[in-house]
Amino acid sequence: MQNFPLTVKAREDFPLLKRKIHGHPLAYLDNAATTQKPNCVIDALVRFYENHNSNVSRGVYTLAEEATEIYEEGRESVAKFIGANDSGKIIFTRGTTESINLVAAAWAQPKLKTDERILVTEMEHHSNLVPWQMVAQKAGAELVYWPITPETGSSDGGRLDLQKLDELLADSVKRKRSFRLLAVSAVSNVLGTVNPIAEIIELAHARGVPVLVDAAQAVARMPIDVSGWDCDFLAFSGHKIYGPTGIGVLYAKNERLEEMLPFQGGGGMIRQVGRQTSTWADAPQKFEAGTPPVAEVSGLAAAVEYLRNFGMQEIQRHEYELTTHALKRFAEFEDLELYGPPETIERCGVVSFNLRNVHPHDVAQVLDESGIAVRAGHHCTQVLHKRFGIAASVRMSFGLYNEISEIDRLFSALDQAREIFLK
Amino acid sequence: MTTPTIYRDLLLEHARHPKNSGRLESPDLQASAFNPLCGDELELTLSLSAGTIQDCKTQVRGCSICQASASMMSEMILAKTLQDAGEISQIFAESLRKNTDEIPESLDSLRPLIALKTHRSRIKCMKLAWDALEDCARQNET
Numbered sequence: 001m002q003n004f005p006l007t008v009k010a011r012e013d014f015p016l017l018k019r020k021i022h023g024h025p026l027a028y029l030d031n032a033a034t035t036q037k038p039n040c041v042i043d044a045l046v047r048f049y050e051n052h053n054s055n056v057s058r059g060v061y062t063l064a065e066e067a068t069e070i071y072e073e074g075r076e077s078v079a080k081f082i083g084a085n086d087s088g089k090i091i092f093t094r095g096t097t098e099s100i101n102l103v104a105a106a107w108a109q110p111k112l113k114t115d116e117r118i119l120v121t122e123m124e125h126h127s128n129l130v131p132w133q134m135v136a137q138k139a140g141a142e143l144v145y146w147p148i149t150p151e152t153g154s155s156d157g158g159r160l161d162l163q164k165l166d167e168l169l170a171d172s173v174k175r176k177r178s179f180r181l182l183a184v185s186a187v188s189n190v191l192g193t194v195n196p197i198a199e200i201i202e203l204a205h206a207r208g209v210p211v212l213v214d215a216a217q218a219v220a221r222m223p224i225d226v227s228g229w230d231c232d233f234l235a236f237s238g239h240k241i242y243g244p245t246g247i248g249v250l251y252a253k254n255e256r257l258e259e260m261l262p263f264q265g266g267g268g269m270i271r272q273v274g275r276q277t278s279t280w281a282d283a284p285q286k287f288e289a290g291t292p293p294v295a296e297v298s299g300l301a302a303a304v305e306y307l308r309n310f311g312m313q314e315i316q317r318h319e320y321e322l323t324t325h326a327l328k329r330f331a332e333f334e335d336l337e338l339y340g341p342p343e344t345i346e347r348c349g350v351v352s353f354n355l356r357n358v359h360p361h362d363v364a365q366v367l368d369e370s371g372i373a374v375r376a377g378h379h380c381t382q383v384l385h386k387r388f389g390i391a392a393s394v395r396m397s398f399g400l401y402n403e404i405s406e407i408d409r410l411f412s413a414l415d416q417a418r419e420i421f422l423k
Numbered sequence: 424m425t426t427p428t429i430y431r432d433l434l435l436e437h438a439r440h441p442k443n444s445g446r447l448e449s450p451d452l453q454a455s456a457f458n459p460l461c462g463d464e465l466e467l468t469l470s471l472s473a474g475t476i477q478d479c480k481t482q483v484r485g486c487s488i489c490q491a492s493a494s495m496m497s498e499m500i501l502a503k504t505l506q507d508a509g510e511i512s513q514i515f516a517e518s519l520r521k522n523t524d525e526i527p528e529s530l531d532s533l534r535p536l537i538a539l540k541t542h543r544s545r546i547k548c549m550k551l552a553w554d555a556l557e558d559c560a561r562q563n564e565t
Contacts, residue, residue: 359486361461361548377461391462391484420435421487 006310006318010401013038013306017401024371027406032189032217032350032397033375035242037303044302045244048295056294057268057285067294074297075284081304082215082234083225084251091284092292095248096216097127099235100183102250102287103212104131106263107233108181112139116180117172119209121146121160122387123188126380128214132183142177144168146184148191151339151388158191158340160184162199169207179209181232186218190381190395191340192323192350194222198229205230210256216240220399221319221349223312232256238296242399243303247296250287257283264289315400319349322398326351326407333411335418339388352379352395355414358421360394366420367394370413372406430535438487443497445480452505454558456551463489463548467555471563474504481552488545492536493552499532500556509560512553519546 011017014036019026028036048070054063056071072087079087093099108118118132122145136143146165151157172179182204186197201211210232215224220241226234233256238247252260262269262280266289271279280286307315324344330336335356341347355363364376375395378385385391396410450468457464463485470478479501481493500508514527519540526537536549 359489361463361486361488361545365542365545382462385462391464420431 006314007401007403010038010310011403013040014401015039015042021371021373022369027370027372027402027409029396029398029402029406029410030373030375031220031399031402032240032379032395034239034245035220035399036401037244037299038242038306040306041243041299041302044298045295048298052298053295055291070298070301071292071294074301077301077304078249081224081308082219082249082251083223083227085227088282088284089251089253089257091250091252091287092297093235093248093250094246094293095237095239096214096235097237097248099233099248099250100128100212100214101131102263103233103235103252103260104135106260106287107256108132109135109138110261111259112136112141112180114140115177117142117144117177119144119146119168119179119182121184122148123158123160123191123193123381123384124183124185125189125214125216126382127216128183128185128212129383132181141180144172144179145383146182148193148384148387157342158188159193159346160195160200162196162203165200165203169203169209173207179204179207181212182209183212183214185214185216186224187215187221187348187350188340188384189217189350190352190379190384190393192347192352192397193340194218194346194348196346197231201229201231217350220307220315222316226251226253238300238303241300241303242306244296244299247293247300249300252283260287262289263287266290268292310400316348318400319398320344322402322404322407323348323351325404326396329407329411333414336414339393350395350397352393354390354393355417358417360392362421363394363414363417366417367410367413370409370416372410372413374410430538433535434491435487437491437494441481441483441490441494443478443480443494443501444482446482447478447480452559452562454555454562456555456558458485458489458547458551460547461486463551465489465493465551465555467493467552467559469505469559471505474506474563476500476503476505476508481555483552485551486548488536488539489548489551492549495533495536496552496556505560505563509557512557512560515553516550519549 016036052066054067056068075087075090079090118136120132149157149159149161187194204211212233213231215234215236219236232253234251236249239245269281269286269289271281330338337354339352360376364374367374377392447468451471452469455466466482468480469476479497483490483493539545
């Protein structure tokens with residue numbers, strides 16, 4: 001069994017990884033869907049409820065002050081983690097989906113005009129697609145797709161072509177139908193493609209187009225630098241970076257924060273409430289109506305701290321090694337159809353495939369019999385799957401605790417699927 | 424799969440060589456069903472004579488369980504009235520929901536499917552064809 005130093009250190013921290021499934025040790029390879037939680041995150045949740053539980057910003061008693069401190073320190077810690085220079089730019093939400101819906105409802109919808117357009121890519125997750133369809137339809141605006149490069153089996157396939165982006169942007173200027181926004185993921189949740197976010201933002205900004213980055217997959221896999229990238233918005237979920245469910249983050253730069261209308265109305269987001277009208281609190285509270293997820297923020301802060309101790313570059317290297325190994329193994333089997341770039345150049349952590357003539361559901365169930373957890377389905381990317389002419393695929397995705405041996409177990413277990421369904 | 428081998432072989436036989444597969448050219452009733460979780464889809468076409476199912480075909484793009492269920496259903500409902508077929512569908516749904524191992528006699532031929540009900544994620548796969556059938560029954564009522 002081959003282990004990386006990082007894995008050896010990490011596995012002990014995750015109690016769930018000790019579970020056996022159908023008598024086999026669990027090989028958890030569905031980290032793109034959600035990650036397992038280290039003891040420090042679980043402890044943070046318990047510690048909050050056992051010692052500090054109370055509502056934030058509303059009480060003057062000791063507990064309420066502690067809870068407020070935990071919540072605001074969590075904001076600081078997240079800001080630092082993604083390279084934001086001010087925690088006031090960090091809005092807590094329920095997850096990536098809510099973060100993007102917040103931008104759609106509070107920023108895009110009020111501004112969007114009939115003759116404007118929104119630019120998305122073919123590889124977007126439904127959470128970075130459907131909200132834009134909804135606002136575009138409401139405004140009578142157009143949703144435009146930046147296509148991915150054709151699957152050629154070479155390393156050029158399954159990527160976003162910057163030349164094409166430049167053409168789309170130039171064309172929109174020529175036709176006087178400007179893009180209100182470009183919404184793009186930093187890492188594809190199906191292809192694992194790492195998109196050149198800094199270059200994309202530079203091109204878009206050169207034409208005056210703001211950019212929203214869906215970092216749901218990227219944030220657990222590589223260093224994020226919102227200031228360096230100069231992105232307008234960035235969204236991610238806590239549960240995909242070893243933190244709790246029900247907590248997400250929206251980063252917005254100052255100019256955009258100022259343009260945003262409130263999202264939901266309620267307690268906490270107001271300055272003064274009159275009988276007919278109200279005035280709003282400053283950002284970020286303006287966008288956080290109701291009692292916020294304080295325990296979840298304490299868990300998220302613990303997860304961020306945990307990742308920082310390893311170093312995001314170290315984690316990136318680890319996932320690069322795992323992905324490289326998986327891609328190398330694919331080359332051994334001609335009945336496996338791999339989607340996305342076949343090399344580890346600008347690709348990380350996520351590998352989707354099909355076993356020819358066997359439905360992904362059936363493959364996933366056979367793998368489960370061997371204790372291997374993978375995802376089967378369209379992974380919330382029906383547009384991308386249609387682009388490939390398939391309904392569904394099998395996806396393995398790695399975390400910092402995964403080992404080469406787990407990937408090898410998957411390839412061995414595929415033989416059982418062949419045996420059952422193809423003999 | 425953890426189901427007994429005999430069941431598994433039966434299901435796989437249906438999945439590999441589905442009965443009444445395809446599409447009727449001029450059906451009296453047609454319904455499609457879609458599984459939003461995985462993108463699987465299925466089309467059921469029926470021809471009726473005095474309320475009795477004369478012919479039926481299913482066009483499936485789905486997993487082995489979805490395909491097997493459609494095949495078994497097509498064998499079961501032929502020559503039955505649409506109303507009776509709809510009732511079988513409801514009893515099937517009921518026995519998938521229930522926590523007991525008891526299976527009504529009328530569903531004996533569906534045992535291999537019902538044995539899989541502990542895999543809750545696969546119930547939608549089993550139900551897809553039956554959803555289309557119930558859709559046809561509803562269309563016929565109105």
